[in-house]
Amino acid sequence: MNKKQSIKISNAVIRRLPKYRRYLEDLLNKKIYRISSKDLSELIGFTASQIRQDLNNFGGFGQQGYGYNVKELYNEIGKILGLDSAYIVILVGVGNLGQALANYAHFYKTGFIVNAMFDINPKLIGLRINGVEVMDVEYLEEYLSQNDIDIGIICTNKESAQDIATRMCKGGVKGIWNFAPIDISVFGNTILESVHLSDSIHTLTYYINHPEDYNA
Template identity: 50%
Template sequence: MAKEISKAVIQRLPRYYRYLGEMMSEGVERVSSQEFSERMNVTASQIRQDLNQFGGFGQQGYGYNVKKLYDEIALILGLDSRHSMIIIGAGNLGQALANYTNFERRGFEIKAMFDKNEELHHQKVRGIEILPMEELESFVRANQIEIAALTLPKAGADAIAGKLVSYGIRGIWNFAHTDLDLAAGVVVENVHLSESLMQLSYRMKNELD
């Protein structure tokens, strides 16, 4: 079923998921598309259209069941299963990721960090140990790690990514300022911070008088 959902909707699903989670923590059990629309600042018809793509739990005169919709979106996004993750690069950005408890609540468990800097070895960030690069292969294989976050400089990123794939990693969350050149069978999701800042700059130039 999930395969039929359009890419644009998929990109909006995490935001729906976040708002539904907030409603649940406020004790809201159901929400009309109108109320939902006011919270999220999108049109009610966009919400109906988006959510209809995967079965539409909205009912005339009732609205959406918050918990059911939340669970359904979790299923579509693959958040129903746990994912084991490591972080390569234990600098500020790597440590910032290690400190986010949000990821764990979504099912992403950070099992270790790796860095070539000896001074960092065996230090812990929120209980997550920083290990030497020499232990990367055995650790990934022994712990069936699925996802690696790359928070290291561009220069080393391609070589490391290639190795990770050969060790069995299936998803790379890439913060290095480069596009990785990898074989099929692995998914790369990029977070290119400079590019986001350029979008901000463009919009300031064009949207503000």
């Protein structure tokens, strides 16, 4: 079931994989171990053909006349998403949201280990949160030169976010998960994934005021 190396898989396909995995996890929780292509399609809300096409990017998993083996597909999608590995995480910007994400990432079952937190605020530096000491962000470069970091979470204000991202890229952080309300740039081999909470709530307020444009 090797991925076809020659074809670049589209972002739209990749963003559907975590969703498939969520539904498969729910099925496993309900002790459903086998599902027809049609039932899976009705559950997730994509056509059976769409699901088959998406999964074919990774070798295909269903069997004609059998449907999908839920546990096998759940495990395979987890592997494709890299969730069979642990990730070493650092967090810069230890405000309310940063702390919540540190907890979220920490508790989330799939192996995200928060190893260091940084802030600029003297009131936070030296505090221990979930057993991890908050360090002065001045030491970020030094820390990155001594540690291999998979994921850097940015929860700073928008003014500091690009500077932190640049330092993370230089320090070899593999992926940045950005929550600052700004579009930052990455370079080198660093991957960027942003969550723009303000864009999301502003989309909600748009639809509240223009329900005629909303597709449920």
